[in-house]
Amino acid sequence: MFYREAGDFNTSYVEDQQTFPIKFDRYRYYVVLFIAIVIVPFVINDYWANSLLLPFLIYAIAALGLNILVGYCGQVSLGTGGFMAVGAYSCYKFMTGVDIWWGGELLFRLPEFNIFFSVIMGGVMTALVGVLFGLPSLRIKGFYLAVATLAAQFFLVWLFNRVAWFYNYSASGQISAPERDLFGVLITGPSTPAWATYLFCLFFTVVSAVIARNMTRGAAGRKWMAIRDMDIAAEIIGVNPLRAKLTAFMVSSFFIGISGALFFAVYLGAVEVGEAFSITKSFLVLFMIIIGGLGSIFGSFAGAAFLVLLPVALKVVGVDWFGWPTDIVAHLQLVIVGALIIVFLIAEPHGIAQLWRVAKEKLRLWPFPH
Amino acid sequence: MNEQLAFTIEVFANGLMAGVLYALVALGFVLIYKASGIFNYAQGVMALFAAMTLVGIQNGQVPFAHLINAIFGTDVHHFGWHVHSFLAIALTVGVMVALAWAVQRFVFRHLVGQEPIILFMATIGLAYFLEGVADLMWGSELKALNVCAAEGACLPQGMNMWLEGTTYEALGYGFFIDNLDIVATIVAAVLVAGLIIFAQYTKQGRAMRAVADDHQAALSVGVSLNFIWILVWSLAGFVALVAGIMWGAKSGVQFSLSLIALKALPVLMLGGFTSIPGAIVGGLIIGVGEKLFEFLIGAPFLGGATENWFAYMLALLFLVFRPQGLFGEKIIERV
Amino acid sequence: MKDTADSYVTADGRTIGPVVMEMKNITLRFGGVEAIKDISFDIREGEIRAIIGPNGAGKSSMLNVISGFYVPQEGEVWYKGARRPAMKPFEVARQGIARTFQNIALFEGMSVLDNVMTGRLTHMKTGLLAQSLWKGKAEEEEIANREVAEKIIDFLEIQAIRKTPVARLPYGLKKRVELARALAAEPSILLLDEPMAGMNVEEKEDMSRFILDVNDEFGTTIALIEHDMGVVMDLSDRVVVMDYGKKIGDGTPDEVRGNQDVIDAYLGVAHD
Numbered sequence A: 001m002f003y004r005e006a007g008d009f010n011t012s013y014v015e016d017q018q019t020f021p022i023k024f025d026r027y028r029y030y031v032v033l034f035i036a037i038v039i040v041p042f043v044i045n046d047y048w049a050n051s052l053l054l055p056f057l058i059y060a061i062a063a064l065g066l067n068i069l070v071g072y073c074g075q076v077s078l079g080t081g082g083f084m085a086v087g088a089y090s091c092y093k094f095m096t097g098v099d100i101w102w103g104g105e106l107l108f109r110l111p112e113f114n115i116f117f118s119v120i121m122g123g124v125m126t127a128l129v130g131v132l133f134g135l136p137s138l139r140i141k142g143f144y145l146a147v148a149t150l151a152a153q154f155f156l157v158w159l160f161n162r163v164a165w166f167y168n169y170s171a172s173g174q175i176s177a178p179e180r181d182l183f184g185v186l187i188t189g190p191s192t193p194a195w196a197t198y199l200f201c202l203f204f205t206v207v208s209a210v211i212a213r214n215m216t217r218g219a220a221g222r223k224w225m226a227i228r229d230m231d232i233a234a235e236i237i238g239v240n241p242l243r244a245k246l247t248a249f250m251v252s253s254f255f256i257g258i259s260g261a262l263f264f265a266v267y268l269g270a271v272e273v274g275e276a277f278s279i280t281k282s283f284l285v286l287f288m289i290i291i292g293g294l295g296s297i298f299g300s301f302a303g304a305a306f307l308v309l310l311p312v313a314l315k316v317v318g319v320d321w322f323g324w325p326t327d328i329v330a331h332l333q334l335v336i337v338g339a340l341i342i343v344f345l346i347a348e349p350h351g352i353a354q355l356w357r358v359a360k361e362k363l364r365l366w367p368f369p370h
Numbered sequence B: 001m002n003e004q005l006a007f008t009i010e011v012f013a014n015g016l017m018a019g020v021l022y023a024l025v026a027l028g029f030v031l032i033y034k035a036s037g038i039f040n041y042a043q044g045v046m047a048l049f050a051a052m053t054l055v056g057i058q059n060g061q062v063p064f065a066h067l068i069n070a071i072f073g074t075d076v077h078h079f080g081w082h083v084h085s086f087l088a089i090a091l092t093v094g095v096m097v098a099l100a101w102a103v104q105r106f107v108f109r110h111l112v113g114q115e116p117i118i119l120f121m122a123t124i125g126l127a128y129f130l131e132g133v134a135d136l137m138w139g140s141e142l143k144a145l146n147v148c149a150a151e152g153a154c155l156p157q158g159m160n161m162w163l164e165g166t167t168y169e170a171l172g173y174g175f176f177i178d179n180l181d182i183v184a185t186i187v188a189a190v191l192v193a194g195l196i197i198f199a200q201y202t203k204q205g206r207a208m209r210a211v212a213d214d215h216q217a218a219l220s221v222g223v224s225l226n227f228i229w230i231l232v233w234s235l236a237g238f239v240a241l242v243a244g245i246m247w248g249a250k251s252g253v254q255f256s257l258s259l260i261a262l263k264a265l266p267v268l269m270l271g272g273f274t275s276i277p278g279a280i281v282g283g284l285i286i287g288v289g290e291k292l293f294e295f296l297i298g299a300p301f302l303g304g305a306t307e308n309w310f311a312y313m314l315a316l317l318f319l320v321f322r323p324q325g326l327f328g329e330k331i332i333e334r335v
Numbered sequence C: 001m002k003d004t005a006d007s008y009v010t011a012d013g014r015t016i017g018p019v020v021m022e023m024k025n026i027t028l029r030f031g032g033v034e035a036i037k038d039i040s041f042d043i044r045e046g047e048i049r050a051i052i053g054p055n056g057a058g059k060s061s062m063l064n065v066i067s068g069f070y071v072p073q074e075g076e077v078w079y080k081g082a083r084r085p086a087m088k089p090f091e092v093a094r095q096g097i098a099r100t101f102q103n104i105a106l107f108e109g110m111s112v113l114d115n116v117m118t119g120r121l122t123h124m125k126t127g128l129l130a131q132s133l134w135k136g137k138a139e140e141e142e143i144a145n146r147e148v149a150e151k152i153i154d155f156l157e158i159q160a161i162r163k164t165p166v167a168r169l170p171y172g173l174k175k176r177v178e179l180a181r182a183l184a185a186e187p188s189i190l191l192l193d194e195p196m197a198g199m200n201v202e203e204k205e206d207m208s209r210f211i212l213d214v215n216d217e218f219g220t221t222i223a224l225i226e227h228d229m230g231v232v233m234d235l236s237d238r239v240v241v242m243d244y245g246k247k248i249g250d251g252t253p254d255e256v257r258g259n260q261d262v263i264d265a266y267l268g269v270a271h272d
Helices: A023-043 A046-072 A080-095 A115-138 A142-162 A194-217 A219-236 A241-268 A279-292 A297-321 A326-347 A351-365 B003-036 B043-058 B065-072 B085-106 B116-138 B179-201 B203-213 B215-220 B225-251 B255-271 B276-301 B310-321 C059-067 C089-094 C112-118 C128-133 C137-155 C171-184 C201-218 C229-235 C253-257 C260-267
Strands: A099-102 A105-109 B148-150 B165-170 B173-178 C019-030 C033-044 C048-052 C074-079 C097-099 C189-193 C221-225 C238-243 C246-251
Touching (some): A046 A194, A046 A241, A046 A279, A046 A297, A080 A241, A080 A279, A115 A142, A115 B310, A142 B116, A142 B255, A142 B310, A194 A219, A194 A297, A194 C128, A219 C089, A219 C112, A219 C128, A297 A326, A297 A351, A326 B065, A326 B116, B003 B043, B003 B179, B003 B255, B003 B276, B043 B085, B043 B255, B085 B225, B179 B276, B203 B215, B203 B225, B255 B310, B276 B310, C033 C059, C033 C074, C033 C246, C048 C059, C048 C229, C059 C089, C059 C189, C097 C171, C112 C137, C112 C171, C137 C171, C171 C201, C201 C229, C238 C253, C246 C253, C246 C260
Parallel strands (some): C048 C221, C048 C238, C189 C221
Antiparallel strands (some): B165 B173, C019 C033, C019 C074, C238 C246
C-alpha cells in the first residue's frame, strides 16, 4: 500500500544508478537526514550522546572502512584496532603540535592544528600506514593475510606503548585530548555540549558514507569486487591487482583512522592504547560488518547500530530489570554476540542488509501475499 | 664458559620448550584444518574451557553456580566432593567430545560448502560464545590447576612464587630449566608421535586424510563425513585439554589462556596450515626466535616486551618469501 | 602461402588483414611436464582462428600464454609486428586482448550489468578523488561506459537479465555474459576458450551467430578453442591443431581435415 514502484520509472542511466531508485526510499532518506541534522541536536543530552549516538556514528565510520576492505575487496583484516590507534595518536600529535627531533635535539615544532584538520590528518596518516601493512596482500591471501594483519595489530599497539614520543613523554602513557573548539564551540575536553560533539561526528559520518557510496558504485568498487570474487580473472581482464588492493587498504584505513581519531578526541577524551585499541576492537568492528552485511553501505550502519545497542540493551534488561550482577551480564553478552555471529553466518551470511532487502521486497507487495 | 654465551644457551633451551607448548596448541589447529578446511580460531578458548572444566570437576564446583544463584536467589557453590585428577581428566575428555558433537551438529553441518573466510568467522563467533559459556559455567576468576597422580606426585606448578626448576651443572655454569617445561616437552612429544602414528597408520587416520583432501571423493568411498569431523574436533579438543593443562599449570587458568591461540597463529603461518611436522618445526622456530630476539635485541635496545609481536613479524617475513609456509601445500591457481 | 603482410578478401566479403599476432617457438613447462613444445603459428587481423586438438593437448595453456598468465620458458610472442616483452596479464589486457574462460570466470558477487561493466575497466580512467565526489567527471565517464555496455547487452540479447546476480543464471546464459564482458572491452583480439561447451544445438547456433556477428560488425580478430568439429569447420578461416603439446596441423579447415596426423590424433592412434 505504501511502498510501490508502479508509475516510478527511471528514464535515464543517471536515474537508474542513483542510490535510492525507489521514490519512497529517497524520501525516507531525506526525512532521516532532516531529523538527524535539524531535530536531534535540540533534544540530545549527554547520556544519549555518550552511550548511543556518538559510538554509533564513530563505529559506523570504522565499519564503512572495514567493509570496503573486507566486504568489497575481500581482503580480511584483523588490524582495525591498531589502525584506529594510528588515527588517534596522529590526531593527538597534530593537535599538540608535531615535534621533529634529530640526534636528541628538537629541530622544530609544527603549529597546533585545529581539531577538524587534526582528525583529517589522523585519517591521512592511517591511510599511509594502511598501504604499508597492505603490501603483504600482494603475496599472501585468505587466512594467511588475516593473520598477517595481526602482525600490524600487535606491533602498532606495542609501538604506541613503548615509543614515548607518541604520548608526548607523559608518565602515564595515556593521551588526553586538550580542549579545542571550532567556530567558538567546544568540541573536545570535558565541558563540551552534547549537540556539538554530535554534529561534529555526524558531519564526518555523513561525508564518509557519501564518499564510500560513490567509490563503491563506480570503477573503484568494481575493481575491488572483481578482486574479491576471482582475482586471477580480474587481473586477466585488466585490473591491476597491486593498485586495487593497495587503494582498498588506503581508503579503508583512511576511514578507520578518522574513526579512531574521533573515538579518542571527541568520544573518550583520553585513551590508553592497550585497552582502547586491542584486538577486541578489531573483532568488534569485524562483527559489525558481518552482522550488518558484507559489501553493503547500509549494512555497515546496521551492524554498528546493532552492536552499539546490544550491550546497552542487555545492561538495561539484565541489571536494571532482572537485578543480575554486571559480570554475569558481561558474560551473557559474549554468549549472545557469539551465538548471533554463528546464526547470521548460517542463516543470512549477507547480514541485516539482506534481511532488510528481503523485507522491502515483501513490503512492495503488502498487504498482498504475492 | 663465558657467562653471556651460557645465558644465551639457556635462553635458547627455554625457547625450545616454549616452542613445544606453542606446537601443541598449533597441532589442534592443524588437525581441524586438515580434515575440514576450517581454521578454528576457537582452539584457544577450547583449551581454556577444557582447563576450567577440569578444575571445576576436580574441585566439585556446581556448573553455572553464579547464574543459578542470580536467577533463583540461592547460594550454592560446591557439591562438596573432590574428584581424583585422572577421573576428572577422563570426564573432561567426555565433555570435550560432547562439545565436538554439538559444534559439528549445530554449527558446521549448516555451513558445509561455504567459503573458508565464512567458516573462519564462524569459529570466531564460537570462540566468543564458548568463552561466555565457560565464564558463566565456572566463573571467570583465576584458578590454580593441580593435576596430581597421587599424594605428592603432582604436576609442577608454575604459579608458585619460586619456579620449581632444576639446575643442571654443565661446563662450569648452572643452567636453570623449569621442571614444568620438561614435563610439557615429554608430554607434547608423546602426543605428537601418537598423532602422527594415528594419521598415517590407522584406518580412521587414513579416512581423515581422505576427507582433508576431498570431501566428495571421501564420501564416495564410504567415509562418514560427520563421524570424521566429530572425531577430528574431539581430537582437537583433547589436544586443547592437554595444552590447557600445561599452560594452566604454568600460569593459572584464566582468560589469557585463550589468547594462546593468537600465539599459535604465527606458528601455523610459518609451518603451513596443513602440516603436523610444520606445526612442530614452526613452534620451535617461533619459541626460540622470540626468546632470543627479546634477549639479544628487544630488552637492550627496543624497550622490551617485543614478544607480543615478534612472532608475527617473523612469520610475516617467511610468508612473503614462501606464501604457503615451510611445509604447507603449494596453492596452484588455474584458470 | 600468402605473404604475411598482405590483406585479402574472403569468399563472403570479409577483409583479412596482415599478421597481427605471432607465436614463435613457444615452449612451456610445469616442473617436469612440457605442456607446449616448440609451437609456432600466427593469427591474422580480422580472421577467425580455431585451435583444436584432443583433451590435454595444451590449448588452454596456449591461450594463457597469449593472455600473459603463463610465461613460456622459451619462445617469443610478437604483437603488431614487435616482440612483446614480458608483461603482467593486466597489461596484456590493456593492449586490447580480451578472453573468455573454459570454466566460467564471472564475478559471482555482482549482477550481469556490473560484470559487463568490469569489461570496461581498462577504459575507465578517472581518479579516486573524482570518483569520491561522483558528480561531474566520474558520473559522466560511468554513463558513457554504461552506454557502451548496454550496446553489447543489446547485441547479445541479455537485456532482461541485466540486474540479475550472475550466480543465479543457468550455464548457457553465464557463457553469454562472459562473452559480453569480453566484448565490452572493445578488444582487437578476442580469445574464446570453448565457448560452446555444454550447450545444446540451439544454443550453439546462437553462439555461432554471435561470434560471426562480432567478427563481421566489429572486425575483431578471434582465436577460439573448440571441440565441435562442425562449428570449427563452419566458422573458422584457419585452424591450428595441437596434440600432446605439439603442433600437428596448420591451415584452412579443408587442409586440416584431410591431414592424416590430425585424423590419427583424434582416433587415438599412438605417437612415436
